[in-house]
Amino acid sequence: SHRYRIAVIPGDGIGREVMPEGLRCLRAAARAHGFGLDVTEFDFASADYWVRHGEMLPPDWREVLGGFDAIFFGAVGWPDVVPDHVSLWGSLLRFRRGFDQYVNLRPVRLLRGVRSPLRDHGPGDIDFVVVRENTEGEYSSIGGRIFEGTDRETVVQETVMTRTGVDRVLRYAFDLAAARPRKHLTWATKSNGISITMPYWDERATAMAGRYPDVTADSDHIDILTAKFVLRPQDYDVVVASNLFGDILSDLGPACAGTIGIAPSANINPDRTWPSLFEPVHGSAPDIAGRGIANPVGQIWSGAMMLDHLGEPDAAAQVVAAIETVLDERPEVRTPDLGGSGTTEKLGAAIADEI
Amino acid sequence: SHRYRIAVIPGDGIGREVMPEGLRCLRAAARAHGFGLDVTEFDFASADYWVRHGEMLPPDWREVLGGFDAIFFGAVGWPDVVPDHVSLWGSLLRFRRGFDQYVNLRPVRLLRGVRSPLRDHGPGDIDFVVVRENTEGEYSSIGGRIFEGTDRETVVQETVMTRTGVDRVLRYAFDLAAARPRKHLTWATKSNGISITMPYWDERATAMAGRYPDVTADSDHIDILTAKFVLRPQDYDVVVASNLFGDILSDLGPACAGTIGIAPSANINPDRTWPSLFEPVHGSAPDIAGRGIANPVGQIWSGAMMLDHLGEPDAAAQVVAAIETVLDERPEVRTPDLGGSGTTEKLGAAIADEI
Ligand SMILES: CC(C)[C@H](C(=O)O)[C@@H](O)C(=O)O
Ligand SMILES: CC(C)[C@H](C(=O)O)[C@@H](O)C(=O)O
Numbered sequence: 001s002h003r004y005r006i007a008v009i010p011g012d013g014i015g016r017e018v019m020p021e022g023l024r025c026l027r028a029a030a031r032a033h034g035f036g037l038d039v040t041e042f043d044f045a046s047a048d049y050w051v052r053h054g055e056m057l058p059p060d061w062r063e064v065l066g067g068f069d070a071i072f073f074g075a076v077g078w079p080d081v082v083p084d085h086v087s088l089w090g091s092l093l094r095f096r097r098g099f100d101q102y103v104n105l106r107p108v109r110l111l112r113g114v115r116s117p118l119r120d121h122g123p124g125d126i127d128f129v130v131v132r133e134n135t136e137g138e139y140s141s142i143g144g145r146i147f148e149g150t151d152r153e154t155v156v157q158e159t160v161m162t163r164t165g166v167d168r169v170l171r172y173a174f175d176l177a178a179a180r181p182r183k184h185l186t187w188a189t190k191s192n193g194i195s196i197t198m199p200y201w202d203e204r205a206t207a208m209a210g211r212y213p214d215v216t217a218d219s220d221h222i223d224i225l226t227a228k229f230v231l232r233p234q235d236y237d238v239v240v241a242s243n244l245f246g247d248i249l250s251d252l253g254p255a256c257a258g259t260i261g262i263a264p265s266a267n268i269n270p271d272r273t274w275p276s277l278f279e280p281v282h283g284s285a286p287d288i289a290g291r292g293i294a295n296p297v298g299q300i301w302s303g304a305m306m307l308d309h310l311g312e313p314d315a316a317a318q319v320v321a322a323i324e325t326v327l328d329e330r331p332e333v334r335t336p337d338l339g340g341s342g343t344t345e346k347l348g349a350a351i352a353d354e355i
Numbered sequence: 356s357h358r359y360r361i362a363v364i365p366g367d368g369i370g371r372e373v374m375p376e377g378l379r380c381l382r383a384a385a386r387a388h389g390f391g392l393d394v395t396e397f398d399f400a401s402a403d404y405w406v407r408h409g410e411m412l413p414p415d416w417r418e419v420l421g422g423f424d425a426i427f428f429g430a431v432g433w434p435d436v437v438p439d440h441v442s443l444w445g446s447l448l449r450f451r452r453g454f455d456q457y458v459n460l461r462p463v464r465l466l467r468g469v470r471s472p473l474r475d476h477g478p479g480d481i482d483f484v485v486v487r488e489n490t491e492g493e494y495s496s497i498g499g500r501i502f503e504g505t506d507r508e509t510v511v512q513e514t515v516m517t518r519t520g521v522d523r524v525l526r527y528a529f530d531l532a533a534a535r536p537r538k539h540l541t542w543a544t545k546s547n548g549i550s551i552t553m554p555y556w557d558e559r560a561t562a563m564a565g566r567y568p569d570v571t572a573d574s575d576h577i578d579i580l581t582a583k584f585v586l587r588p589q590d591y592d593v594v595v596a597s598n599l600f601g602d603i604l605s606d607l608g609p610a611c612a613g614t615i616g617i618a619p620s621a622n623i624n625p626d627r628t629w630p631s632l633f634e635p636v637h638g639s640a641p642d643i644a645g646r647g648i649a650n651p652v653g654q655i656w657s658g659a660m661m662l663d664h665l666g667e668p669d670a671a672a673q674v675v676a677a678i679e680t681v682l683d684e685r686p687e688v689r690t691p692d693l694g695g696s697g698t699t700e701k702l703g704a705a706i707a708d709e710i
Contacts, residue, residue, distance in 0.1 A: 077547065084547035085554055093548070117585055119474040143513070143551040153518035157551040158498070163508035192432065192439035193448070193602065196498040196512040199440055223602045224638075226581055227610035230472050247548065247578045248603065255582035283579075 003036035007068040013284030014294035015074025021296035021348025028355040033315040045091035047078035056090030073279035099274035101267035104132035108253035113328030128236035131173040132246025136165040170208045173240035188241035261295030261337045264302040278306040295335040296348040322354035358391035362423040368639030369649035370429025376651035376703025383710040388670040400446035402433035411445030428634035454629035456622035459487035463608035468683030483591040486528040487601025491520040525563040528595035543596035616650030619657035633661040650690040651703040677709035
């Protein structure tokens with residue numbers, strides 16, 4: 001039977017608390033479906049590592065991680081010790097770029113057992129995927145400051161989009177939409193205000209739409225799109241967006257579906273030249289870290305996305321089904337963000353048992 | 356008694372339908388409070404004007420409008436005739452910059468008679484103001500395209516922030532927070548991802564917070580901030596944000612408070628060297644234009660903000676009170692976006708009568 005080599009990076013804060021539960025559920029799925037997991041844990045991409053080494057990653061991180069089948073990631077960031085833009089640009093954002101994980105896939109589903117903050121919506125009602133561009137766009141490191149410390153002080157930062165970068169994520173999103181029952185795609189734009197890059201995004205999306213006659217494609221400006229997520233989330237199926245807009249939509253979407261504590265994400269290199277990385281949407285959450293109450297479902301669901309990517313779709317589906325069953329039928333193990341009084345460990349163990 | 360000179364620009368689409376109701380209510384307030392209104396209507400800043408002149412504005416627009424006490428604006432944009440980035444950059448965005456309206460003030464309140472899409476929230480519960488930077492930041496016209504039509508095609512757009520620009524909007528927001536009962540301010544950031552301009556924004560906000568010891572100030576990244584608007588809108592009082600983030604938050608906020616159809620905005624030149632401009636948050640809405648069902652409350656409430664700015668706070672308060680009373684007590688005149696079957700005119704007339 002098949003064995004998969006998984007690099008595990010817990011990171012900071014609640015990343016370290018939810019990771020053991022993610023692994024517990026992966027191991028349960030491996031036993032149930034007869035495949036093996038070789039897990040190697042790494043301590044880099046954390047504030048602790050930064051304190052010891054003055055860097056977030058070892059110099060040979062590409063070689064160290066490049067041979068794994070996948071990377072299972074917790075969360076990074078501990079601003080009391082290292083500023084977020086240093087820790088993130090020094091680790092997670094380097095992985096996304098260095099391993100050319102140009103698709104960030106973030107499913108948004110209202111599960112049974114989870115209460116949406118939206119009045120008129122129940123399970124099944126919200127079910128879409130945010131496809132976020134993950135390597136370029138607004139997340140650039142080009143720019144700087146001039147006239148520092150004077151009244152004329154000015155900072156500039158460039159958004160950079162390439163035809164290669166825009167087209168490949170659009171193609172992925174259209175392929176995904178074409179394979180889903182509703183075959184509907186919405187691209188996020190802001191071409192009325194952001195007058196160069198966003199009209200370009202529209203232009204490429206319009207061209208791509210022409211190649212997918214079976215997909216009904218439309219666009220919304222990001223401002224009204226955030227409003228519509230709240231007012232009509234049922235209208236969305238596949239939502240494709242630039243790096244920044246995708247970041248926003250993939251926190252807002254999960255909030256509409258109950259909590260960002262359960263939202264998973266996959267940073268995918270579709271060409272499979274490098275490993276893909278799977279992580280919860282939530283961050284390291286310094287405010288609740290250390291209390292054992294973090295919701296492990298985002299980590300566990302991310303593990304399911306990893307199994308799917310590795311070629312174990314049945315195991316993946318079973319993990320997601322187990323999450324939903326436990327949240328629905330065992331309210332006593334729900335974590336506080338879901339209105340319960342359970343702990344990270346209790347919820348994780350319950351899901352692993354169910355698997 | 357005082358007379359105010361108002362430039363009226365209905366613009367496109369539903370802008371033309373809601374403007375008469377805005378004016379009707381302003382006139383009612385003028386009668387009730389004993390001041391005069393000299394209204395001059397202009398047909399520029401519209402697709403019609405563009406078709407006739409190949410420009411959105413006459414060349415001498417600054418002289419034409421510069422002497423008015425205020426500008427009352429509907430909505431601009433008719434993409435079938437002129438691309439949005441052309442019509443907006445050719446009119447509204449030129450006013451904001453040309454008249455140095457560097458504060459865009461957008462109150463978000465859940466009114467009596469309006470149903471929030473959020474399950475656990477009723478009137479009084481959501482009451483905050485978005486203070487949006489309105490002249491610089493992500494809305495720049497610097498950048499361009501290279502290697503056009505090839506696989507190397509690349510587009511670049513610059514975000515530009517100046518100390519002057521950032522500090523003045525922060526100061527306005529802190530002053531506003533200091534004058535409100537809760538004295539709480541949140542600044543939107545994304546300094547973990549947008550690594551140059553957003554850390555700068557944090558730096559200036561932190562410095563400004565030091566000068567306002569009575570204001571409790573904190574920050575949220577824009578992604579989680581949009582999630583918290585849905586999950587905990589009651590936590591916000593004054594939210595200050597860059598041009599793009601403010602744009603997003605001031606559509607999302609009103610959606611959480613029921614509908615963007617009622618949201619007002621004020622593009623303010625606090626130095627009063629040029630006229631300020633008052634417009635609903637909603638756009639020209641081509642999808643519902645011409646049907647007489649657009650909600651006029653955003654326009655009417657914007658008129659109230661204008662009265663406040665002109666020095667008629669009692670009249671302003673009365674207009675807002677009339678809006679709330681009518682929405683609450685006369686469900687039969689509510690427009691379809693509020694779940695009613697009323698029309699633009701009926702709702703406008705009911706509010707004017709109430710005044
Ligand atoms: C139409 C558009 C350019 C404008 C903006 O983004 O500023 C609008 O959305 C607004 O909020 O006033
Ligand atoms: C931590 C931050 C840099 C990151 C991002 O903005 O990409 C996070 O918000 C995410 O969504 O993965």
